[in-house]
Amino acid sequence: MTATKPWDQYGDYLGLDKILTAQHPRSTAAGHPAHDELLFIQFHQVYELWFKQILFELDDVITRLSGDTVDEHDMQPITTYLGRIVEIFKQTESMVDVLETMPPQSFVDFREYLGTASGFQSAQFRLIETRLGLERKQRLCVFHGEFDDNLCPASKGAIAQAETRPTLFQSLDSWLSRTPFVNLGDYTFWKEYRAAVHVMFDEKMRAAQAALLGDTLTQELEAIERGKQKFESIFDETQHAQAQKEGRWRLSWKALQAALFITIYRGEPVLQAPYAVLKNIMDIDELLARWRFRHALIVQRMVGMSMGSGGSSGYEYLMNTVTSHRIFTDVFALSTYLIPSRLLPKLPAEISGAMDYRYNKKETK
Amino acid sequence: MTATKPWDQYGDYLGLDKILTAQHPRSTAAGHPAHDELLFIQFHQVYELWFKQILFELDDVITRLSGDTVDEHDMQPITTYLGRIVEIFKQTESMVDVLETMPPQSFVDFREYLGTASGFQSAQFRLIETRLGLERKQRLCVFHGEFDDNLCPASKGAIAQAETRPTLFQSLDSWLSRTPFVNLGDYTFWKEYRAAVHVMFDEKMRAAQAALLGDTLTQELEAIERGKQKFESIFDETQHAQAQKEGRWRLSWKALQAALFITIYRGEPVLQAPYAVLKNIMDIDELLARWRFRHALIVQRMVGMSMGSGGSSGYEYLMNTVTSHRIFTDVFALSTYLIPSRLLPKLPAEISGAMDYRYNKKETK
Amino acid sequence: MTATKPWDQYGDYLGLDKILTAQHPRSTAAGHPAHDELLFIQFHQVYELWFKQILFELDDVITRLSGDTVDEHDMQPITTYLGRIVEIFKQTESMVDVLETMPPQSFVDFREYLGTASGFQSAQFRLIETRLGLERKQRLCVFHGEFDDNLCPASKGAIAQAETRPTLFQSLDSWLSRTPFVNLGDYTFWKEYRAAVHVMFDEKMRAAQAALLGDTLTQELEAIERGKQKFESIFDETQHAQAQKEGRWRLSWKALQAALFITIYRGEPVLQAPYAVLKNIMDIDELLARWRFRHALIVQRMVGMSMGSGGSSGYEYLMNTVTSHRIFTDVFALSTYLIPSRLLPKLPAEISGAMDYRYNKKETK
Amino acid sequence: MTATKPWDQYGDYLGLDKILTAQHPRSTAAGHPAHDELLFIQFHQVYELWFKQILFELDDVITRLSGDTVDEHDMQPITTYLGRIVEIFKQTESMVDVLETMPPQSFVDFREYLGTASGFQSAQFRLIETRLGLERKQRLCVFHGEFDDNLCPASKGAIAQAETRPTLFQSLDSWLSRTPFVNLGDYTFWKEYRAAVHVMFDEKMRAAQAALLGDTLTQELEAIERGKQKFESIFDETQHAQAQKEGRWRLSWKALQAALFITIYRGEPVLQAPYAVLKNIMDIDELLARWRFRHALIVQRMVGMSMGSGGSSGYEYLMNTVTSHRIFTDVFALSTYLIPSRLLPKLPAEISGAMDYRYNKKETK
Numbered sequence A, B, C, D: 001m002t003a004t005k006p007w008d009q010y011g012d013y014l015g016l017d018k019i020l021t022a023q024h025p026r027s028t029a030a031g032h033p034a035h036d037e038l039l040f041i042q043f044h045q046v047y048e049l050w051f052k053q054i055l056f057e058l059d060d061v062i063t064r065l066s067g068d069t070v071d072e073h074d075m076q077p078i079t080t081y082l083g084r085i086v087e088i089f090k091q092t093e094s095m096v097d098v099l100e101t102m103p104p105q106s107f108v109d110f111r112e113y114l115g116t117a118s119g120f121q122s123a124q125f126r127l128i129e130t131r132l133g134l135e136r137k138q139r140l141c142v143f144h145g146e147f148d149d150n151l152c153p154a155s156k157g158a159i160a161q162a163e164t165r166p167t168l169f170q171s172l173d174s175w176l177s178r179t180p181f182v183n184l185g186d187y188t189f190w191k192e193y194r195a196a197v198h199v200m201f202d203e204k205m206r207a208a209q210a211a212l213l214g215d216t217l218t219q220e221l222e223a224i225e226r227g228k229q230k231f232e233s234i235f236d237e238t239q240h241a242q243a244q245k246e247g248r249w250r251l252s253w254k255a256l257q258a259a260l261f262i263t264i265y266r267g268e269p270v271l272q273a274p275y276a277v278l279k280n281i282m283d284i285d286e287l288l289a290r291w292r293f294r295h296a297l298i299v300q301r302m303v304g305m306s307m308g309s310g311g312s313s314g315y316e317y318l319m320n321t322v323t324s325h326r327i328f329t330d331v332f333a334l335s336t337y338l339i340p341s342r343l344l345p346k347l348p349a350e351i352s353g354a355m356d357y358r359y360n361k362k363e364t365k
Helices: A006-013 A037-066 A072-094 A104-111 A123-132 A153-162 A168-177 A189-211 A214-235 A237-245 A253-264 A269-303 A315-324 A329-337 A349-354 B006-014 B037-066 B072-094 B104-111 B123-132 B153-162 B168-177 B189-211 B214-235 B237-245 B253-264 B269-303 B315-324 B329-337 B349-354 C006-013 C037-066 C072-094 C104-111 C123-132 C153-162 C168-177 C189-211 C214-235 C237-245 C253-264 C269-303 C315-324 C329-337 C349-354 D006-014 D037-066 D072-094 D104-111 D123-132 D153-162 D168-177 D189-211 D214-235 D237-245 D253-264 D269-303 D315-324 D329-337 D349-354
Strands: none
Touching: A037 A072, A037 A104, A037 A123, A037 A168, A037 D006, A037 D037, A072 A269, A072 C269, A072 D072, A104 A269, A104 B253, A104 B329, A123 A153, A123 A168, A168 A253, A168 A269, A189 A214, A189 A253, A214 A237, A214 A329, A237 A253, A253 A269, A253 A329, A253 B104, A269 A315, A269 A329, A269 B269, A269 B329, A269 C072, A269 C269, A329 B104, A329 B269, B006 C037, B037 B072, B037 B104, B037 B123, B037 B168, B037 C037, B072 B269, B072 C072, B072 D269, B104 B269, B123 B153, B123 B168, B168 B253, B168 B269, B189 B214, B189 B253, B214 B237, B214 B329, B237 B253, B253 B269, B253 B329, B269 B315, B269 B329, B269 D072, B269 D269, C037 C072, C037 C104, C037 C123, C037 C168, C072 C269, C104 C269, C104 D253, C104 D329, C123 C153, C123 C168, C168 C253, C168 C269, C189 C214, C189 C253, C214 C237, C214 C329, C237 C253, C253 C269, C253 C329, C253 D104, C269 C315, C269 C329, C269 D269, C269 D329, C329 D104, C329 D269, D037 D072, D037 D104, D037 D123, D037 D168, D072 D269, D104 D269, D123 D153, D123 D168, D168 D253, D168 D269, D189 D214, D189 D253, D214 D237, D214 D329, D237 D253, D253 D269, D253 D329, D269 D315, D269 D329
């Protein structure tokens, strides 16, 4: 660095000699320069820079979450980096506003020079999906063969290697499963919660019997019974196992209990950060879905119902991945099983005490 | 106004005595005040204010577009008001960020007091859909019966009345159909464009024959033939009529031609504003779809897979409307039929001349 | 509610009979209907709804922070509601995009009917400023007299009453001042930190002496000495008192120490939520400033350098408030006094232990 | 390209071998890896990619606007590319959300390794300012010397060269000055407009005299007289020349007249695109100011009141440039001189006719 002039520090630091010389519009090379191709190139370069950042943060978070125990000090970087991924996905979504200034006719003018280059070949995006927890079997395939057939050998290898490491989904599941307060001493959250749920349904039944008659009452009682059965399906380990097998639940039974415990008692000191993690996870899942959705819409705007660049089936394929490639819908599904606060079981003093700070001499409520 | 004190002018002007006293949290009335209900109420009140504005702008635009001829001076307010609807829909989408600060457990605490109140009863939103051009037969039904069964008689009447008036889709279609330059004197755009398309496919065929052999060549030639047939289906009036009947196209044959003409020759002075209208229409269609998508996601976050408030089927229903309730996908589909600029037929001098300004003495190229 | 038809529930719940009938464009009443006045009215009604929500959340947060002790369980609602205010301010800023679709000429067409109505009369906005901690003496005055001279007696009274209650700034300051870990047993954070700062400056001095000569060295040593004095000014109670008197610091000496402690040791379990509070406070301060800035810009766009509506001095006044009405710049100023992590004093075991959770048997590092 | 494997097309096309290998965190090189430095680097790389795009679009727009006459067909790309710059500046502003996830303490951990690297050395940003029209004499200097002293010789040369070429401000001014309709045949816009302004002030005077008495009347009449004089200052060529000399106006007298003409009669077909240009220019000026503002705020958040990296004076300098480096405030100032539409002079038939399309046989009103 010694020979660097003071004024070169900024450009040197940012590698601008590489960054600003990496744009080679093919329409120019082909002798039919299309004004908008530079935007198209740089737009995707910005995507790839953000993708690199997302992978970097994901790697750190997964490593911290995957240890045998997670040091509580780690909750700060974990929530910070997950929150950063949230903000980056917001950018990848909103920056499509820039690409939408390109008239479709302008895209046609350089599209023929793109050859088989396609966003489906973005190894970093595939890695993000894999590291988040998208499974190979869950992926929609564009045509025949495997999704990574159009990746280069190095990228294929990187994906294969990533598939052997813990994903965010897996590390989240095992971290949740270890939550000590769900079953501590004599306390069993699941038992307490099931009792509260029964109280809620009893209340509903009595209210229906007091207010309704005849067929209306019958229908209402049937609806209440269906609601009750829905709750029972998560209380019962066998039913949950069956649901997992059928792909209706992906979270393990233990993780599901802990996630619900955290959602309900989110105000307890030790649960505030875990609750932030669950919210971050939902935000990431939502934003990835929203980004996929906008991506599908810009493709539809630019090429209509044509085959996508690179020979993919384009808009329909992308639109299908919006819902089918989601990874953390189970965290959203938790809300199905919430009951009003006034009916929630109070935490025993020894449980809430364990979740408080040491400096607090007094027992919490 | 004479009795109004100077300092009351602002509040008087904005009707703040009504606006700021229209919040009545039911959880408070029920004796179990839930902090987040005020947000829930005001959030939906903001929605309804924006909806009123959208209806007001839509009404003006449709009126202007529906005349026998559209005064070119009207293109300024038309693009301004459509652009405003775009910005409003951006707000209705982004403001969901505020509602996402509500923990699902907090929603449960006042949800039981909402009774049958449901966003499905928003008469203004239903009117927006109808006025844009969503048809009754196109609507997904929540259960049985008609979509407007849960609207009050006055709102049902308003919808029924709106169904007798021109929609944005209809007025757009007839306005496009009247575009004079598509067939003017000896000039027939469709004939010229078809010839250019044939040149493109001949070029592709020759390139394939020069570069490929055997099965690869056969496959490529078949793909080219399929592409050609796709174009023929819009050039041929009978095929288009069939496509309309089967719901694959909604735009009339004449409107489709004009829309493609405008998309291609968007730089001609008289086409710059119409092109802006087409872009605005795509933006509105996209943003309404994005708003539906976020709405579905926040419902999933708040109630999981539960039945929605008001007895609706919730998340799945809303997610299904995202694509099935779209109205202007035909404008996006136009891009399927674009060809590179270098192959586009040049406009005859009398056509481009007619599309220029009078003050311009010289003939445009 | 018994007489309400099912379909009226939604409109009833949201008070739509009030909300949607509170728009009375004066240009229409005057016989010169201006299309854009409805937007202008509803835009400000949305502002006022969001303002009401901000006041509601602020009130809750200040109450929780103002107690003699703050229950750690309260950190969850405190950060949630502050985070919500952040999101609302983002909306009030971004919604200006909608108003920018109004051509200035359209504003002129109804501006003459606004009389003395002016945004300066928004009692709720004035209350937000006061409750956040903007002091009467700090306010720029539009002309002569007091800022609230153009508010109605009831609003003036509400402001006066708010001035007798704790503000967010005050409750933040006293809450910070009570942070127990800053001085606990033998441990005095300020002493430890001062020592670490000295080590940093010694390091810098030695590096300068090893690398530089002559005048360059002299200048560098002077710069280092200035840096050192800057730090000393916060370590020394008398100097801080003087700075407070001169308005260079607003935070009390104790609060300043605690805020720096929290910023530095933000990973300690008990400090994670307080750090989130400090970040929320900076976000709110930034977003309020950004909203003021956009508000000044839209006023400049609509009326140029004219006197604002209501006789105020318009753009310049608003632009001046952007920086002069900021309340929490002290929290930003903390960053002036940070040193690299590798130089930070390690926390004694009894301090970090007290800040951890009870369930954690092992002593944290 | 022949040797490229299909799967390498995407990476090859985007130059990912350069883009994704241009990150070299110095804290890692120094043996104290700071997690957040990668974000810091990539964040600024994204900035530079967007800057390159802005320069590319600016160059095209200036070239088109700088010809002796501007082909009306060029208005389409001009408004498209200006609109694109608007969207890019929105991104450069909103992406600060990502950087705000970096705790100030984390920045301190690698700041010491940045040496004299500083955003002030971004040659591309300086070029954007210059090409937009920021003049050397208008620039705030950080210390002593010229603003480009800390740029490398090549960048200094690029700036110097840019200073010899037309800027966006200059090309806008001369393009506006050539607007033919402002003075056409017997028609002189300025004369007509001045007469209408006088009618407005006469009306105001009569209204005051009818409604007010004594001192109030005197004061009101004085205020009206001041308003009148303000208008006279733009009608009078000598006064405008003086204002230009004193830096109160930057637009030439002819450009000012044309800009007002376009603002007022924006609905005339030939003025719709020029009006869009004026709106784009205001949007760009506003967004650049907003970006500067956020940049100042993030600097304040990260380093407080410290000297900025690279030895600059940091936050205060940046905050000062927010208003002092604005370039197109004259376009905002136009709104000062608007009058209600009902008082606007009607355009003579030959003027409005000239501004219409040739195909329109009927004379427009």
